[in-house]
Amino acid sequence: MPKINQKFKQKLSSLVVFSTLLATLAACSNGSSEHTTEKPQPLLAEKITAITVTPENWPKQQSPIKRIPEQEAKIAALLAKMTLEEKVGQVIQADIASITPQEAGKYNLGSVLNGGSSAPNGDIHAPPQEWLKLADQFYQASTDTSDGGVGIPLLWGIDAVHGNNNVVGATLFPHNIGLGAANDPDLMRKIGEITAKEILVVGIDWTFAPTLAVVQNDKWGRTYESYSENPAIVASFAGPLVEGIQGKVNTDKFLSQEHLLANVKHFLGDGGTQNGKDQGDSIVSEAAMRDIHGAGYPPAIQHGAQVVMASFNSWHGRKMHGSREMLNDILVERLGFDGLVVGDWNGHGQVAGCSNVSCPQAFNAGLDMFMAPDSWKGLYQNTLKQVKSGEISMARLDEAVSRVLRVKLRAGLFDAKLPSKRSYAGKFELLSSKEHKAVAREAVRKSLVLLKNNNQLLPLSANSKVLVAGGGAHNIGQQSGGWTLSWQGTGNKNSHFPKGESIYQGIQKAVHAAGGQVELSESGEFETQPDVAIVVFGEQPYAEFQGDVADLDYKPTADLALLTSLKQQGIPTVTVFLSGRGMWVNPELNASDAFVAAWLPGSEGGGVADLLFKDAQDNVQYDFSGRLSFSWPASPLDVELNIGDENYQPLFAYGYGLSVKDQQNLELLSEAVDPAVSQVNDQRFLFAGDPVQPWRLVLNDSGGNTQVSASSQASSLSKLLVQATDHQAQEDVIEATWQGVANLLIQGNPIDLTAKTQSGMALAFNYKVLKQQATKVTLSMGCGADCIGELDITSALKSKLSQGWQQANLALNCFAKAGSNMEKVDIPFMLAADSGLTIQLSEVKIVEPENTESCEL
Ligand code: BGC
Numbered sequence: 001m002p003k004i005n006q007k008f009k010q011k012l013s014s015l016v017v018f019s020t021l022l023a024t025l026a027a028c029s030n031g032s033s034e035h036t037t038e039k040p041q042p043l044l045a046e047k048i049t050a051i052t053v054t055p056e057n058w059p060k061q062q063s064p065i066k067r068i069p070e071q072e073a074k075i076a077a078l079l080a081k082m083t084l085e086e087k088v089g090q091v092i093q094a095d096i097a098s099i100t101p102q103e104a105g106k107y108n109l110g111s112v113l114n115g116g117s118s119a120p121n122g123d124i125h126a127p128p129q130e131w132l133k134l135a136d137q138f139y140q141a142s143t144d145t146s147d148g149g150v151g152i153p154l155l156w157g158i159d160a161v162h163g164n165n166n167v168v169g170a171t172l173f174p175h176n177i178g179l180g181a182a183n184d185p186d187l188m189r190k191i192g193e194i195t196a197k198e199i200l201v202v203g204i205d206w207t208f209a210p211t212l213a214v215v216q217n218d219k220w221g222r223t224y225e226s227y228s229e230n231p232a233i234v235a236s237f238a239g240p241l242v243e244g245i246q247g248k249v250n251t252d253k254f255l256s257q258e259h260l261l262a263n264v265k266h267f268l269g270d271g272g273t274q275n276g277k278d279q280g281d282s283i284v285s286e287a288a289m290r291d292i293h294g295a296g297y298p299p300a301i302q303h304g305a306q307v308v309m310a311s312f313n314s315w316h317g318r319k320m321h322g323s324r325e326m327l328n329d330i331l332v333e334r335l336g337f338d339g340l341v342v343g344d345w346n347g348h349g350q351v352a353g354c355s356n357v358s359c360p361q362a363f364n365a366g367l368d369m370f371m372a373p374d375s376w377k378g379l380y381q382n383t384l385k386q387v388k389s390g391e392i393s394m395a396r397l398d399e400a401v402s403r404v405l406r407v408k409l410r411a412g413l414f415d416a417k418l419p420s421k422r423s424y425a426g427k428f429e430l431l432s433s434k435e436h437k438a439v440a441r442e443a444v445r446k447s448l449v450l451l452k453n454n455n456q457l458l459p460l461s462a463n464s465k466v467l468v469a470g471g472g473a474h475n476i477g478q479q480s481g482g483w484t485l486s487w488q489g490t491g492n493k494n495s496h497f498p499k500g501e502s503i504y505q506g507i508q509k510a511v512h513a514a515g516g517q518v519e520l521s522e523s524g525e526f527e528t529q530p531d532v533a534i535v536v537f538g539e540q541p542y543a544e545f546q547g548d549v550a551d552l553d554y555k556p557t558a559d560l561a562l563l564t565s566l567k568q569q570g571i572p573t574v575t576v577f578l579s580g581r582g583m584w585v586n587p588e589l590n591a592s593d594a595f596v597a598a599w600l601p602g603s604e605g606g607g608v609a610d611l612l613f614k615d616a617q618d619n620v621q622y623d624f625s626g627r628l629s630f631s632w633p634a635s636p637l638d639v640e641l642n643i644g645d646e647n648y649q650p651l652f653a654y655g656y657g658l659s660v661k662d663q664q665n666l667e668l669l670s671e672a673v674d675p676a677v678s679q680v681n682d683q684r685f686l687f688a689g690d691p692v693q694p695w696r697l698v699l700n701d702s703g704g705n706t707q708v709s710a711s712s713q714a715s716s717l718s719k720l721l722v723q724a725t726d727h728q729a730q731e732d733v734i735e736a737t738w739q740g741v742a743n744l745l746i747q748g749n750p751i752d753l754t755a756k757t758q759s760g761m762a763l764a765f766n767y768k769v770l771k772q773q774a775t776k777v778t779l780s781m782g783c784g785a786d787c788i789g790e791l792d793i794t795s796a797l798k799s800k801l802s803q804g805w806q807q808a809n810l811a812l813n814c815f816a817k818a819g820s821n822m823e824k825v826d827i828p829f830m831l832a833a834d835s836g837l838t839i840q841l842s843e844v845k846i847v848e849p850e851n852t853e854s855c856e857l
């Protein structure tokens with residue numbers, strides 16, 4: 001045996017170590033050390049090239065509406081009379097919060113909208129009379145020809161997405177996810193008809209509904225706006241709903257006095273974004289775009305939908321608002337769309353090279369009307385310039401204006417009288433009329449899905465002692481979700497729904513009618529031992545990106561504790577779960593004898609009691625007929641779980657739902673949380689003011705560490721105080737005040753951030769500086785004393801004082817360079833300061849970098 005000298009031996013062993021390391025690294029870069037066949041994730045730096053569209057692959061249809069020679073002649077005559085300024089005005093829509101009727105008249109704007117939180121006099125509780133009055137003012141200003149203009153009546157658009165939800169007293173239907181579970185296209189027609197009437201009473205012309213998104217990833221905050229993950233349901237609803245709102249095409253009902261303009265949205269691929277990110281990028285094939293996301297559009301167009309809204313999302317890196325292939329070649333040329341294409345809320349500003357006030361690209365791509373809520377004036381001026389300079393051709397402008405005018409002519413706007421003089425105007429008794437409420441209640445009954453009914457606990461005998469508990473029990477705001485009076489739907493009180501009914505109120509009526517007893521206690525206390533407890537809880541209201549989540553785990557723990565304590569007292573429990581998506585609730589399912597997925601039922605909470613109880617004579621009145629239109633997750637990570645998937649393993653499959661006749665007991669489910677959940681959460685540490693599990697928010701001063709567990713808390717020696725406060729939603733922000741030397745940190749098990757650091761990812765957080773007199777403030781990331789990377793942000797914070805909400809975006813590499821060991825970060829975020837700093841924080845997460853690497857706040 002040859003002699004190996006000591007030195008060589010050492011060298012050899014280090015080589016072995018090195019090569020194993022290399023092998024491990026190589027395996028890791030494939031995303032897993034075992035499954036080396038897995039495709040690597042595309043690198044951030046990799047250029048995404050837009051997919052090419054093949055129009056021949058898309059259905060070829062004709063518009064069902066024949067052009068009428070008299071209308072076409074009128075359009076031509078108007079175009080001939082209009083000034084350039086008047087034409088440009090027609091292709092712009094402003095928000096009523098940012099424009100007066102006089103300005104709309106002066107600039108000849110084609111349209112106004114009220115965004116989710118805009119209302120007459122800035123009052124979201126304005127009575128219906130005020131809406132109608134404002135509609136008159138806008139109409140009058142637009143048709144005023146005293147300045148020598150042609151005076152084209154403007155259109156007002158509103159997000160009546162579950163009933164005329166911005167107007168106090170309107171009937172609120174279940175959000176779309178519940179209607180998908182009801183799966184009743186005829187009901188959709190009725191809902192469309194009723195919603196149209198409740199909009200017409202306040203003199204408005206156009207609703208930004210229905211949404212035809214076919215959501216594939218339920219992390220998306222707009223999952224509840226989607227009828228189903230199955231394109232077949234969405235396609236079957238599109239026609240009846242459009243018809244309900246607009247009336248049947250080619251009949252005298254079409255856009256008659258009892259109908260108005262429908263608007264299908266968001267074209268196209270809104271429900272297909274990567275990671276379910278709102279306004280994100282849909283990296284899907286052309287076939288998926290057509291067959292999944294596009295499924296609702298051909299029928300909607302065949303039924304005469306007059307408006308299509310372009311979507312915020314991109315398709316393989318290109319924004320829809322700038323895609324001529326999609327807006328023109330597919331939508332207009334192939335699908336035969338003959339109405340107007342409107343943009344989404346400053347959506348044009350996201351097109352490469354555009355801003356909110358300038359985007360000839362979107363207009364040239366085929367957008368006929370910009371939604372420019374607060375940016376309308378600048379956009380008007382720039383668009384005018386761009387037509388003058390030829391950047392936008394006169395032909396394109398004329399085409400867009402013709403489309404706007406054609407829709408207005410079809411809607412009868414030129415012959416319509418002042419909004420308050422139209423046939424349905426002012427009939428406020430129609431808002432939540434008995435007949436409308438009955439249909440909404442029917443919709444609630446049809447939308448509920450019974451997931452568990454052990455020992456056939458449901459339906460209950462109404463002549464019993466019933467405890468009603470949980471934060472959602474007597475809370476019409478929570479049961480109605482987002483897009484309710486305000487955009488986010490937060491902060492609503494029962495008194496804001498003068499004609500609505502909470503779930504508790506419905507139960508109370510049913511039980512009292514049968515001679516039973518009801519006690520309401522949110523926290524589950526009772527005076528009389530109940531026969532049964534109904535616990536109502538679930539998600540708090542949200543809309544759009546504010547509803548995006550990292551996983552589907554239902555995080556609050558108080559409801560589970562309540563269910564468990566009731567169970568321990570021998571009380572049978574029925575859960576009524578309010579949510580805008582299927583969620584991982586295995587522990588809550590285990591702690592309930594019966595479990596109902598109630599979605600977001602809207603103002604008619606009484607529909608819930610119809611199903612939970614037998615009638616006063618103890619006969620079954622209604623059975624559960626709702627069936628899941630979205631697959632229910634078996635794990636918090638089943639975010640992209642859809643019917644037809646390979647290895648489809650939901651907890652409850654698409655189409656599932658029990659009948660009260662089913663004798664089917666659900667065994668105890670596993671409550672183990674997939675360890676990968678924490679890996680997902682290495683992306684997001686603080687969300688809506690709360691640490692994202694398993695991360696903890698910790699306060700540290702010389703007295704030691706204190707984990708934050710209440711909405712208001714102090715560090716051990718009170719050097720640091722934190723308190724939950726409201727920004728866009730209830731308690732969605734934490735406010736931290738330093739009264740001495742202390743640290744605010746987010747802490748958890750170590751995560752390896754090296755790959756993210758190398759790919760250029762950044763630490764992002766939203767903050768607002770209320771006070772900055774601390775002598776030193778540092779921001780750091782790391783893993784304890786000797787591997788922490790620290791950035792001095794003392795003066796940067798000072799400069800942001802009283803500047804409102806800010807978004808920080810700091811490359812992870814900044815922390816690496818400052819000495820943080822990115823391999824085992826257990827403190828992804830730490831703010832250290834001394835007395836005099838008050839700062840609010842809402843979100844802390846790891847994101848793709850905004851610009852080039854920056855280590856400046
Ligand atoms: C939403 C649309 C909505 C519009 C007007 C946008 O942010 O994406 O669905 O119609 O705002 O409120």
Ligand code: BGC
Nearest residue numbers: 114115116117118345487544
């Ligand atoms: C929503 C509007 C809302 C606004 C508030 C938009 O994205 O679509 O309806 O009022 O944001 O900032």
